[in-house]
Amino acid sequence: MYTKNFVNPCPDWATALLNGFSQVLLLRNPLCGLCCLLAILLTAPALLGGALLGALAGLLTAQARGYDRADRQAGLYSYNGVLIGLLISAVLPWSIIQPPLVIAAAGLSSIITHQWRKRGGKLLVAYTAPFVLLGWGTLLFVQTASAPVVVEADLASALARGVGQIFLLDQPLAGLLIIVGLLIANPYACLWAVIGSAAGAGLALLVGDAQSAWMGLYGFNAALAALAFSRQGEKPWVTLLAIGLALALQPLLSRLPVPALTAPFVAACWLIHFGRHLKLGKRQTPGRLHS
Numbered sequence: 001m002y003t004k005n006f007v008n009p010c011p012d013w014a015t016a017l018l019n020g021f022s023q024v025l026l027l028r029n030p031l032c033g034l035c036c037l038l039a040i041l042l043t044a045p046a047l048l049g050g051a052l053l054g055a056l057a058g059l060l061t062a063q064a065r066g067y068d069r070a071d072r073q074a075g076l077y078s079y080n081g082v083l084i085g086l087l088i089s090a091v092l093p094w095s096i097i098q099p100p101l102v103i104a105a106a107g108l109s110s111i112i113t114h115q116w117r118k119r120g121g122k123l124l125v126a127y128t129a130p131f132v133l134l135g136w137g138t139l140l141f142v143q144t145a146s147a148p149v150v151v152e153a154d155l156a157s158a159l160a161r162g163v164g165q166i167f168l169l170d171q172p173l174a175g176l177l178i179i180v181g182l183l184i185a186n187p188y189a190c191l192w193a194v195i196g197s198a199a200g201a202g203l204a205l206l207v208g209d210a211q212s213a214w215m216g217l218y219g220f221n222a223a224l225a226a227l228a229f230s231r232q233g234e235k236p237w238v239t240l241l242a243i244g245l246a247l248a249l250q251p252l253l254s255r256l257p258v259p260a261l262t263a264p265f266v267a268a269c270w271l272i273h274f275g276r277h278l279k280l281g282k283r284q285t286p287g288r289l290h291s
Helices: 012-023 030-043 045-064 069-073 079-091 098-119 129-140 155-167 172-185 187-206 210-215 219-230 236-253 263-284
Strands: none
Touching: 012 030, 012 045, 012 069, 012 079, 030 045, 030 155, 030 172, 045 069, 045 079, 045 098, 079 098, 079 129, 079 155, 098 129, 129 263, 155 172, 155 187, 155 210, 155 219, 172 187, 187 210, 187 219, 187 236, 219 236, 219 263, 236 263
């Protein structure tokens, strides 16, 4: 989730916030983050305040607690806050309690991320697990009823929506802007993200869920799984495996009493990392159980 440095004239705080938006895509690039920010502004302006507040709360919490400055600047303590701010803004009507709730949840996500990286991050990367856990906690106490949405049934829009849904955005323009950001940051990873989104749409159509296919609801976890491994220069079969696992886990986790959010992506990545750990352990301790 931590890619090449990007030299830019932004103030440190602005760079950290923009990196926080790009880290939702597992990349570190302020211009990519700016494209994500524009995607929210132009297609879901009501969610922008929550996203910015979540990013800022995560960053300031990390700063107040003295977490590593390089990690703060990379956006590693902001990206879960971005997603939490988006989710809370999307499911809760505006009220005086909404900003404090975003601040508290995003700040807690920063603490969870730090402890996760400190205690177990070498085996299982946190990815968006703090967002999933806190998001589930929020959704358990919120009754959400989604009205039917009529969307145009064309492949290009479905692919764009599959990428846009990473940020809980359902407009093709949002996905297109995010894809532009991915192209700027890492063209190879961008290609794989689109492939992941296409695979999700294809699976949804195959199982007869056309509405989810056109809305990109099967695509965003597969796109994230593709980004997680393609950005590291992994062999294509590893990235394809990650996409396949995310898609296989999606219907299983959809049985939960709350939306799965990005849990299929996180679980797919963990399975691959854990499998590698077991394989490495067997190589290092032949004939013995690896503890």
